[in-house]
Amino acid sequence: MTAQTPQKQSRPRSRPASRSSQSRNTRGRREAGGGRNGRGGSISASTRRPIRKSSGPQKPRPRPRTTTIAKSQLRIIPLGGLEEVGKNMTAFEFGNDIIIVDLGLMFPSEDMPGIDYVVPDYHYLQKNKHRVKALIITHGHLDHIGAIPYLINRVGNPPIYATPLTAGIIRQKLEEFKLQKSVMLNEFKPDDTFSFGAFNLSFFRVNHNIPDGVGIALKTPIGTVVHTGDFKIDFTPRDEQPAELHKIAKLGGEGVLLLMSDSTNAEQPGSTTSEREIGINLEKLIAKADGRVIVSTFATLVSRIQQVFDAAEKTGRKVAVSGYSMDKALEIAYNLGAIKFDKNIYIRLKDIGKLKDEEVIIISTGSQGQENAALGRMAKGDHRQVRLKKGDTIILSSSPIPGNERAIQNLMNALFSLGTKVIYNKMFDIHASGHGYQNDLRLMLALAKPKFFMPIHGERHMLEAHARLAEDMGIARDNIFILSNGNILELAKKGGGPVVAGAISKTKLPNSPVMVDGLGIGDIGEVVLRDRQVMAQDGMFVTIITIDSNTQKVIGDPEIISRGFMYMKGNDQLIKDTVTKIKDICNKHTANKLENWSPLRAALRDDIGSYLFQKTERRPMVLPVIIEI
Incomplete structure (x- = not known):
């Protein structure tokens, strides 16, 4: 893949996406100074290069x-x-x-x-x-x-x-x-x-x-x-x-x-710290490390990835990459010339075992504490190709996104518990905003x-x-x-x-x-989100009630299903009392025949919800299910 600016007055190799796209794209006009040849003039639809795989x-x-x-x-x-x-x-x-x-x-x-x-x-x-x-x-x-x-x-x-690098990243997203x-x-x-x-x-x-x-x-x-x-x-x-x-x-x-x-x-x-200073600090840390070095950062932090390759070349190490987004970002940036390195420095992740520990650097995703990112899987022991061990040095070269602080702390605790050395920004200037x-x-x-x-x-x-x-x-x-x-x-x-x-x-x-x-x-609104929050916090309480369609009397005992609220075992008395409460509510509301079950469902949700809170100080989502026979 190569970086290529749209030409002003020449046809690109690829065709426009559609007629509607052609009509729309004639609205933009490139003025003098654009393109490779510096000529002015308008750009027709034919000079708009649609996305190509590359x-x-x-x-x-x-x-x-x-x-x-x-x-x-x-x-x-x-x-x-x-x-x-x-x-x-x-x-x-x-x-x-x-x-x-x-x-x-x-x-x-x-x-x-x-x-x-x-x-x-x-x-x-x-x-x-x-x-x-x-x-x-x-x-x-x-x-x-x-x-x-x-x-x-x-x-x-x-x-x-x-711009070319930005377009390359967008192109990859669109292809996905x-x-x-x-x-x-x-x-x-x-x-x-x-x-x-x-x-x-x-x-x-x-x-x-x-x-x-x-x-x-x-x-x-x-x-x-x-x-x-x-x-x-x-x-x-x-x-x-x-x-x-x-x-x-x-x-x-x-x-x-x-x-x-x-x-x-x-x-x-x-003033912000210069990226050049961060590169110097990274090189010092990598040079001092005795074993493997794992540098975790954002996949789109191209300057940091470049600095790791620079440090690898100066310290005699090879670089492998772990994480899908990191791998794709490296491919795009390298093909566009935004990252430059000797190809002999780069190795496949599966080949790191062929090298001594002091010869290995791994660039990974997961600096924000994401459990399913590469570093998170390493910390849990779930990574298929990398097993962390005592002597590894982990460098977290990014700043926390607001809201991710707790997840990052949990990640660091897990890494420390494995005996690894963890270096982060409060210890050393390894990230510049x-x-x-x-x-x-x-x-x-x-x-x-x-x-x-x-x-x-x-x-x-x-x-x-x-x-x-x-x-x-x-x-x-x-x-x-x-x-x-x-x-x-x-x-x-x-x-x-x-x-x-x-x-x-x-x-x-x-x-x-x-x-x-x-x-x-956009199909998840406030109501659905609120339901999820309730279930995530206090669980769900389902009661299944069988009612005779002619007499509207409850048949047998209601069935209780609890998920995320309480264990059924060990709470026999609460379940028994709740079943009695459910039957009382049903009998009260069906004394005079109901035309539909909506009033009964509402009463069960409200009254059983209040009753359970009174007994447990928890508010599960109460879901009444009525079956007519």
């Missing part, structure tokens, strides 16, 4: 204003990523044109049993899918691309635009879902520009902990909006070019109407010099911290907007004049978590 005291915040402004306006609608970490998605709307930036997912919290992923509320875009011109992706982390296979067809199947023939994926470089209706897009390279990340400048009829994507300022990145700060400064000189900036580390003072600290955020604000500011990508306390930082940098309080998912920021010229005003609309779109469970998308 992330001090606090000042009081003012209340958001909710005045109504003019109709000719830019509307910015965050549908995910605000007041949370994950499932980033923002819609930009001007007139009849809509551009989407990012389409990510979020991992479920502990109170979402059985849920695989959570994706943004897409229903507004589904209703307006005929207006969606394009989906622009800032980088290849799952919180920015993970929902594409689930939602792309639900928002109109717009053409996707991404067998969508590669129906989705149009276009690659671009940071110097390319596009036009989609009212929007003119340009890009600037940013540093993150995955290569090929970009920020976006969206030029509109009323001004320029700068969306940073996830970023940090790294002046010495590993095998990657520094951020294009000159482009941001140029945009600031021309005038930035609104800056939307990453807030994940807005509470962290100072991909999100800018306060000095990085100040520099972005100073270069962009925006009139308005909107913190994005973070929980509420992170957004508030970033807002205070912007105010300290001189942005007026009234020009800082903290939104929730579903809020609409409206920007328009006052009375048709040159001055642009901004306000949060009085209208807020419905925005609820859309849960993915197996093949189901």
Whole structure:
């Protein structure tokens, strides 16, 4: 697989996916500076390459204003990523044109049993899918691309635009879902520009902990909006070019109407650690290790994977990979040139037994404590090819995703109990955040010099911290907007004049978590989730009652089934008393013949539920089953 940018005026080798895709893709126009040959002009449908197989005291915040402004306006609608970490998605709307930036997912919290992923509320875009011109992706982390296979067809199947590495990761996801023939994926470089209706897009390279990340400048009829994507300022990145700060400064000189900036580390003072420093520390740790070294990190943390290969070459070790997603990420990054190493260093996992322990490094998934990931299976002794032992060194080279702290602690405890040496970030600098600290955020604000500011990508306390930082940098309080998912920021010229005003609309779109469970998308609502929570916490209590259809009298004793509530053995008296209670409720409600069993079922649920709580202080789900004979 090789990286390939779409050509401007030449036909690609592959054909467009469909006629509808052809019509839609003629909306985008590549301007001068794009492609390999640098020529300007429009791109027809034939040049859109479809998929081919081959992330001090606090000042009081003012209340958001909710005045109504003019109709000719830019509307910015965050549908995910605000007041949370994950499932980033923002819609930009001007007139009849809509551009989407990012389409990510979020991992479920502990109170979402059985849920695989959570994706943004897409229903507004589904209703307006005929207006969606394009989906622009800032980088290849799952919180920015993970929902594409689930939602792309639900928002109109717009053409996707991404840098080469990001496109490669998206391509692999689409192939897993067998969508590669129906989705149009276009690659671009940071110097390319596009036009989609009212929007003119340009890009600037940013540093993150995955290569090929970009920020976006969206030029509109009323001004320029700068969306940073996830970023940090790294002046010495590993095998990657520094951020294009000159482009941001140029945009600031021309005038930035609104800056939307990453807030994940807005509470962290100072500057982020350079990736180059992390590489040096990893090399030292690996050189000191006596036995095998297992480095666990995110599969998409390409820079870290590269650093492990660099350390292996310098310390005379071979590298094997464990974990499906890690294996695929390595394949994609290597084929695109994002990771470079001597092929003699790489070995298959099944061959590690042929080497001495001090010659082996294993890169694995599972740094977030996932039980079924490679490291989790090693910790449980369930891994088919790797058995951990005393003398192994485990390096956890990632930071905990909020909500995963307990799982990571459990994993570490299991690893320690096996006699392994576990090294994590609190002990040694072996992970650098991909999100800018306060000095990085100040520099972005100073270069962009925006009139308005909107913190994005973070929980509420992170957004508030970033807002205070912007105010300290001189942005007026009234020009800082903290939104929730579903809020609409409206920007328009006052009375048709040159001055642009901004306000949060009085209208807020419905925005609820859309849960993915197996093949189901959004079919698990609050009621089902609440039932799962009840069953997960207190179990289920089923009573099966046989009733004579003529007399409506209970026949025999009701049958009791308990799952996750109590053991039937040892609770004979409680079961006997509950059976008596059930029969009393039935006799009371059938004294006068019932037309249907709904009132009886409701009474059994409520009364038996209360009775069981009185006896056990637990509230199982009570499920009455009535059989007529």
